Amino acid sequence: MSGPLDEGGDFMKALLLLDDGFEDVTVHYLWYRMQEAGWGVCLASPVAHILTGEHSYRIEPDTTIHEINPADYDLLLIPDGSCVERLRLREEAVDVTRTFVQDGATVAAVGHGPQLLISAGVLDGRRVTCAPGIRDDVRAAGADYRDEAVVVDGPLFTCRHRDDLPLLMPRLLLQTRVSPRN
Numbered sequence: 001m002s003g004p005l006d007e008g009g010d011f012m013k014a015l016l017l018l019d020d021g022f023e024d025v026t027v028h029y030l031w032y033r034m035q036e037a038g039w040g041v042c043l044a045s046p047v048a049h050i051l052t053g054e055h056s057y058r059i060e061p062d063t064t065i066h067e068i069n070p071a072d073y074d075l076l077l078i079p080d081g082s083c084v085e086r087l088r089l090r091e092e093a094v095d096v097t098r099t100f101v102q103d104g105a106t107v108a109a110v111g112h113g114p115q116l117l118i119s120a121g122v123l124d125g126r127r128v129t130c131a132p133g134i135r136d137d138v139r140a141a142g143a144d145y146r147d148e149a150v151v152v153d154g155p156l157f158t159c160r161h162r163d164d165l166p167l168l169m170p171r172l173l174l175q176t177r178v179s180p181r182n
Helices: 024-036 083-087 091-102 114-119 132-140 162-178
Strands: 013-017 040-045 075-078 106-110 150-153 156-159
Touching (some): 013 024, 024 075, 024 106, 083 114, 091 106, 091 114, 114 132
Parallel strands (some): 013 040, 075 106
């Protein structure tokens, strides 16, 4: 395997949170692009059964969120889709998200993904973009909403829509290569 290494010489790992109702294109794009770049990608869900996306694609998670130690990962990926509504109701998903942000780790959220960041209470004062339908929620959480394809605020990457993913990935991969998690 070749790809980015963390400071300990191990291959870098991304954690992709998902649940039923994930936005199929977003999840598969993130999953495969990270693997192409040499990353290990772990799919984690609150439940240990096969999940179904909004367009009926099925994915079996690698593990449950409850079993995750955020310190074992260099990057958190939060996809778009109605799965975010389910994830934000699960305290273990909220806790993992909050830990990543509080530890200064890289986090990327697409479309409705910032809803999980809202529930984690980590958007106050941050610059973000999101799906237009949740922009008022993002503002109410104290974030500086930007109607842009991709917004980067330190280690927090937000992407407005799946159509903007080709603008997100080069920036995300460059940043994580330059500044891996400590």
